[in-house]
Amino acid sequence: MAVVITQLFNGISLGSILLLIALGLAITFGLMNVINMAHGEFIMAGxxxxxxxxxxxxxxxPAALFNYYYIVAIPLSFLIGALLGFVLEKTLIRFLYHRPLDSLLATWGVSLILQQVARSIFGAPNVAVTAPAWLDSGLTIAGAVLPYKRLFIIALVTIxxxxxYLYLDKTAAGRKMRAVTMNRSMASSLGVSTKKVDATAFAIGSGLAGIAGCALTVLGPIGSTIGTYYIVDAFMIVILGGIGSLIGTVFGALSVGMLGTVAEFWSGASMAKVIVFVAIIAFLQFKPAGLLSARTRSLE
Amino acid sequence: MLTVESIRAGYDESVVLNDVSIQAEVGKVTAVLGRNGVGKSTLIKTIAGLVKPSAGSVEWMGDKMEKKAPELRARSGIAYVPQGREIFPSLTVEENLLLGLEALPKKERTGIPKQVFEWFPVLLEMMHRKGGDLSGGQQQQLAIARAIVGKPKMLLLDEPMEGIQPSIVQLIQDVIIEIAASQEMGIILVEHSLDLAFACADYYYILDHGTIVSEGVTNVAHMDMVKRHLVV
Structure with a gap:
């Protein structure tokens, strides 16, 4: 029983980390169709x-307040990620919309620059971030120990x-973002400032990457290539979920997390990676649009 | 007054409109007629800002518009209802209508005017349905309503009666006539059906091969001559 609970929990935990990284990408890549190779470096920045x-x-x-540093770090990581994303959109990406190959190459260049900047400032070796004391130990359920760190990340992802979801679904800014995603020229013809929407969407997507980076610090040491490790998985999740579908991204992340954990339990880490890749490729052969794709009566 | 002067426009290398000039007044319905593929939609898109002209000018209320982005034109009072409706399929009817308010200054975005639901009551019933779930006729009503909520001074309608059942065609026609009668809004109506256009319009232009070949006041037009230009 403990093994099943542990595996299930590990699957959800890995899925939640991947989801946090993929959520930002789901906006910049899934909704805006920009292949931003520097997304991983926004994770690093966070x-x-x-x-x-x-x-x-x-x-x-004062030492007594040390454990609260994380409460400050989360919003600040979002802001730094968002600021970097905003600047990148304004100075580079906006000139490369509808030029996927160019944006891929240019953002890859930016990614290398940002990695080098991080190495120059913080040094080449990884640095350790001490997790707050309130995240030590864990919750024991039926003999299985669920670490608070991972429970915290699941809660953070949920928030x-x-x-x-509330931003996109309930606010005027979110409504404009969805409209621009669906039909840019029509949204513009209604008076929506598409440039403003693009910059905001890119900043939010990048800000979420910053939060993901913040979350990763509680799991292990961080270095200039921390984002690169996750970025391929994140792209795969967005494609698996169905480009443009945030709910699809959620299912994609959980599926990859679960499958990865189960496969790792039976076959080892390297083989698990192969199994997940093969499973995703096989799945996309049968359903190229991904897990969830919008279906309407419209004349699209 | 909207004045399009000697416009030359097209897509990439192909020139669709060549030296086209039209005028449309607020409070009047101006019909743009022509067979399929003569450049009617390109003309409307050029006015809306979606096609950039290579020569000529678009003047609206005394302002030069040809270099302005579509959103600035929308905010200056030009609303566009495209051929094929282009409602946002994953947004609800209400959300589609609320987007129409973006053309207004922030302070004036006080909600969807009730008048819209008097003209198109079906939209009130469908408020929380997704735009993509609506029938073609309902989507067309939504597209027109979405343009009207922004209180434009000039409404660009690109074949609004196309592929729609007769009862809805009549409804849209009645709304166009009522809007024109209010004297608050001008309409440029692109149509290939002569009867429908002449039932609403005060003035007409006929486009052929990218140029204006005939124009005049509808109630004194020589129908034989007009029909000659529209026969395939």
Missing amino acids: AYTTYVVQQAFSHYV CMVTL
């Missing part, structure tokens, strides 16, 4: 922001997802 906040707390804030 992770290093958390590291800097931790350092600042350990030097300038991010619900907030994003």
Whole structure:
């Protein structure tokens, strides 16, 4: 029983981490069709922001308050990620809409630059971020120990997802974003400023990557290539879920997380990766549009 | 007054409109007639800002518009209802209508005017349905309503009666006549059906091979001459 619960939990946990990374990508790649290879470096920026906040707390804030550094780090990671994304959109991406190959190459260049900048500032070796004490230990259910760190990440992902859903579904800005995604020229003809919407969407997607980076710091040391490790999986999840479908991304992330964990349990880490890749490729052969694709009566 | 002067426009290398000039007044219905493929939709898109002219000018209320983005034209009072409706399929009817308010300054976005539902009552019943689930006729009503909620001064209608059942055609025709009678809005109506266009319009232009070949006041037009231009 404990093994089943542990595996199930590990699957959800891995899925939630992948989801946090893929959510941002689901906006920039899934909704805006921009292949942003620098997305991983926004994750890195979020992770290093958390590291800097931790350092600042350990030097300038009373020791009793140290454990609260993470509360400050989460929104700050979002803001740093969002700021980088906003600047990248304004200075580069906006000139490359509808030029996927160019945007892929240009953002890959940006990704290399950002990695080098991080190495120059923080050094080449990985740095460790001490997780807050309240995230140590775990919850025991039927003999299985569920670490608080991973439970926290699941909660963080849930909050991010619900907030994003409410933003897209219930606010005027979210409505405009969905309209621009569906039909850019028509939205523009109604008076929607598409440039503003693009910049906002890109900033939000990048900000979510920043939060993902912040979350990753509680799981292990961070380095300049932390984003690169996850970026391919994240792209696969967005495609598996169905481009343009955020709910699809959720299912995609959980499926990959679950399958990855189960496969790893039976066959080992490297083989698990192969199994997940093959399963996704096979699935896309039968359903090229992904898990969820919009179906309407419209004349599209 | 909307004045299109010596417009030359097209797509990539192909020139669709060549030296086209038209005028449309607020409070009047101006019909643009022509067979399929003569450039009617390109003309409307050029006015809406979706096609950039290579020469000529578009002047609206004294302002030069030809270099302005579509959203700025929408905010200056030009609303566009495209051929094929182009409603947002995954948004509800209400959300589609709320997007129409984007053409207004923030302070004036106070909600969807009731008048819209008096003209198109079916939209009130369908408020929370997805736009993509509506029938063709309902989508057309939604597309027109979405343009009207932004209180435009000039409404560009690209073949609004195309592929729609007769009862809805009559409804749309009645709304066009009522809008024109209010004297608050001008309409440029692109149609290939002469009868439908002449039932609503005050003035007409006939396009052929990308140029204006005939124009005049509808109630004194020589129908034989007009029909000659429209016969395939």
